[in-house]
Amino acid sequence: MQIIDSLSEISDRYRALFVDLWGCAHDGVRAIPGAVEALRAFRATGGRVIFVTNSPRPRAGVARQLVGFGVPEDCYDDIATSGDSARVAMFDGAVGRRVWHLGPAHDAGFFEVPAILSDPLNIERVPLDQAEGIVCTGPFDPQADPSDLRPQLLAAKTRGLKLLCANPDIVVDRGEVREWCAGAIARLYTEMGGESLYFGKPHPPIYDLARRRLHAIEEIPDDAILAMGDGPATDAAGAMGEDLDLLFISGGLGAFETGTVVGGNPDPDRLARYLLETGVEPTYVIGTLR
Incomplete structure (x- = not known):
């Protein structure tokens, strides 16, 4: 494991x-300051950038959200989302x-049919007591403890409903505020004896999608792909499971601990x-992407 000061130290590999x-x-x-410049510099050398997100x-x-955050289109090639x-x-x-859609109203776009x-199937959103399954895109209130949903989850588990988790992240930090994600609800449902289905990091489906997005642009073997992220249980575990080199970002979720x-x-x-x-075994570590 090597601690580096900038992506450019290793990007030519x-x-x-x-x-x-x-x-x-x-x-x-x-x-994040420096991140956009680092990605632009990598692409300027002919490198490809695929954002792989549990959104x-x-x-x-x-892509629309990224514009609002100040992450422009010229610093990446494509996006693979858990959604x-x-x-x-x-x-x-x-x-x-x-x-039954367990999630905020602004996630309504999840129910748009993919062009591919x-x-x-003709999906219909219904109340929990009429549902055949659960689609969880996140908590109704990201500040509320996921355990507040125990009554609904118990009712679902009793009926044997499967829960589709659209975002395996447990928590994220929005600026200085920590928020719960769909993964926390799916974890609780599993602990209660229910069945949760995952499609984002660290699970294989999102990496299959990321490779398809990449290979539609250029065929690049796994040993020439570097994965990076700050989540031990998602980004790091996923990269390790896919046998990809990992640049671990220590200044994200683990900033205080590290x-x-x-x-x-x-x-x-x-x-x-x-x-x-x-249990993270990174190839490289950096404080923030720069």
């Missing part, structure tokens, strides 16, 4: 990047035709303890 968004390219409010939104919705992977599964009937499907200061790198001793505790 790779032809493509699988880049996490939240905690790597932006903080949920604005672009439940379709890629077009994520796109999960949507395909939903319209293939993974949790039935009549579904020729014969999608002693990563703003604009700097982690404290080596605290980083070593954190990596041991989380």
Whole structure:
């Protein structure tokens, strides 16, 4: 494992990047300083950048969101979202035709039919007591404890409903505020004895989608792809499971634990303890993408 000061130190070893968004390219409010410039510089050398995100939104919705955060189109080639992977599964009937949407109203775009499907199931959103399955794009209130949903989840588990999780992230930091994600609800449902289905990081479907997005532009082998992100259980576990080299961003979710200061790198001793505790085995570590 090597601690680096900039992506340019190692970028000539790779032809493509699988880049996490939240905690790597932006903080949920604005672009992370240095990230846009680093990605632009990589693309200027002919490198390809695919954003790989656990957002439940379709890629077009994520692209619009990125503009608002100050992450411009010229720093990436394409986007693979957990939402796109999960949507395909939903319209293939993974949790039935009549579904209860557990998530905020602004995730309505999740129910738009992907263009790549020729014969999608006609999905109908219904109340929980009429549902054949659950589609979870996130909590209704990201500040509320997921355990508040126990009554609904117990009713669903009793009826044997499957829960499709559109975003396996447990938490994210929106600026300085930590928020719960769909993964926290799916984890609770599984702990209660229910069945949760995952399609984002660290699970294979989103990496299959990312490779398809990349190979539609250029055929690049796995040993020339560098994955990066700040989530031990999602970004890191996914890259390790896919046998991809990993650039771990210590200044995201683990900033406090690793002693990563703003604009700097982690404290080596605290980083070593954190990596041991989380089971992360990165190829490289950097404080923030720059």
